[in-house]
Amino acid sequence: MDNIIRKRRPYERCEASVREAILHEISTSNLSIKAISDKYFINPRNVRTWLYRIRKSQEKSVSLSSERHEMENQAISVVESMA
Numbered sequence: 618m619d620n621i622i623r624k625r626r627p628y629e630r631c632e633a634s635v636r637e638a639i640l641h642e643i644s645t646s647n648l649s650i651k652a653i654s655d656k657y658f659i660n661p662r663n664v665r666t667w668l669y670r671i672r673k674s675q676e677k678s679v680s681l682s683s684e685r686h687e688m689e690n691q692a693i694s695v696v697e698s699m700a
Contacts, residue, residue: 635657639653640668643668
């Protein structure tokens with residue numbers, strides 16, 4: 618009796634270009650996350666994590682730009698008060 622040992626595939630990360638293409642497809646198509654994850658053989662949890670990280674980074678960039686805008690306004694008011 619042959620004993621076949623099935624080796625598991627090593628963990629592979631999705632390349633950034635593939636990840637971006639998948640996220641673009643989610644945003645432009647009417648397919649659900651589940652349908653797209655089935656299409657590309659990716660765990661839907663990973664896709665949701667990618668979306669979560671994008672939203673968090675966008676929130677940070679918005680908050681940083683608003684803080685920068687506030688600091689610029691303060692600097693302008695200080696300069697105007699000196700004049």
